[in-house]
Amino acid sequence: MTCPKCAHANPKRFGTYGARKIQRYRCRDCGATFSPAQPKPLGRHTTPVEDASRAMLLLCEGMSVRSVSRMTGLHKNTILRLTRTLGDKAANVFNATVRNVSACQVECDEVWAFCGSKMKNVPPDKRGVWGDVWTWTAIDAETKLIVSYRVGPRSPRLAYDLMIDLASRLSTRIQLTTDGLYWYPHAVERAFGIDVDYAVLAKRYAETPQGRYSPPRLISTTKEVIRGNPDPAHISTSFVERQNLTMRMCLRRFTRLTNGFSKSMAHHAAMVSFYFAFYNFCRVHQTLRVTPAMEAGIADHVWSVAELVQAA
Numbered sequence: 071m072t073c074p075k076c077a078h079a080n081p082k083r084f085g086t087y088g089a090r091k092i093q094r095y096r097c098r099d100c101g102a103t104f105s106p107a108q109p110k111p112l113g114r115h116t117t118p119v120e121d122a123s124r125a126m127l128l129l130c131e132g133m134s135v136r137s138v139s140r141m142t143g144l145h146k147n148t149i150l151r152l153t154r155t156l157g158d159k160a161a162n163v164f165n166a167t168v169r170n171v172s173a174c175q176v177e178c179d180e181v182w183a184f185c186g187s188k189m190k191n192v193p194p195d196k197r198g199v200w201g202d203v204w205t206w207t208a209i210d211a212e213t214k215l216i217v218s219y220r221v222g223p224r225s226p227r228l229a230y231d232l233m234i235d236l237a238s239r240l241s242t243r244i245q246l247t248t249d250g251l252y253w254y255p256h257a258v259e260r261a262f263g264i265d266v267d268y269a270v271l272a273k274r275y276a277e278t279p280q281g282r283y284s285p286p287r288l289i290s291t292t293k294e295v296i297r298g299n300p301d302p303a304h305i306s307t308s309f310v311e312r313q314n315l316t317m318r319m320c321l322r323r324f325t326r327l328t329n330g331f332s333k334s335m336a337h338h339a340a341m342v343s344f345y346f347a348f349y350n351f352c353r354v355h356q357t358l359r360v361t362p363a364m365e366a367g368i369a370d371h372v373w374s375v376a377e378l379v380q381a382a
């Protein structure tokens with residue numbers, strides 16, 4: 071320990087400060103007081119790791135930012151800033167660890183949410199900033215691992231991004247099922263070439279919904295083989311649809327007909343990133359009894375949220 075002012079060694083202990091009782095020192099030569107640099111596990115944030123982890127866990131259990139604020143005593147803006155930083159960190163963890171996945175049956179789908187306002191109500195000055203935002207996911211039906219995801223508009227660009235990212239994370243040939251969205255077949259061809267067994271499961275819904283609060287009635291489903299030789303028994307989007315429901319229940323931002331929706335695209339994307347890392351590494355799957363990452367062989371234990379927020 072040397073004095074930061076005069077570099078004199080061997081300072082005198084000079085009490086502590088703060089709730090965490092950080093040791094303070096005084097230089098015997100120039101009289102300057104100082105304390106050793108504290109580790110900053112969360113970068114620029116000074117929130118203790120336990121508090122930040124608890125807030126993130128509550129956000130992943132369906133609570134709104136304001137209710138998390140009331141429960142943890144953290145300020146709303148602190149929680150939002152943490153979401154941004156930790157969401158980006160979690161995206162890095164996901165990126166680095168979800169690699170060489172040996173999946174068998176992968177299912178893809180998109181789930182809708184909105185930011186600020188629904189597309190038809192976006193005021194002119196918020197065009198391009200607010201509106202509909204889709205979460206694109208690819209899930210392995212066997213291990214329930216989220217292999218790839220994208221957040222953005224419902225556009226061919228995102229379909230390509232998802233497929234190319236998915237292909238880059240796999241180590242085995244897969245059977246792939248997507249919904250009937252017409253950009254998928256071309257995107258799959260570009261990303262996988264002939265190295266895939268690919269089928270589309272198109273669902274047709276009744277034109278007029280029976281009511282605002284119930285989903286439209288399913289009329290028929292058609293299975294169409296696009297490429298390779300997919301096993302008909304596994305042409306399904308059930309698991310990815312179930313995952314979409316789980317996400318709707320776990321992230322308050324996705325709850326329809328409430329005002330818990332996202333107010334900023336960046337926070338929305340960060341929260342989705344955090345949720346997927348949390349889902350893969352921290353959340354014990356009810357039917358698997360382990361986390362999806364353990365089932366897929368890319369993690370050897372259940373990660374705590376504290377571990378996730380400090381990783382990467």
Ligand SMILES: [Zn+2]
Pocket residue numbers: 073074075076077078097098099100101102
């Ligand atoms: Zn000094």
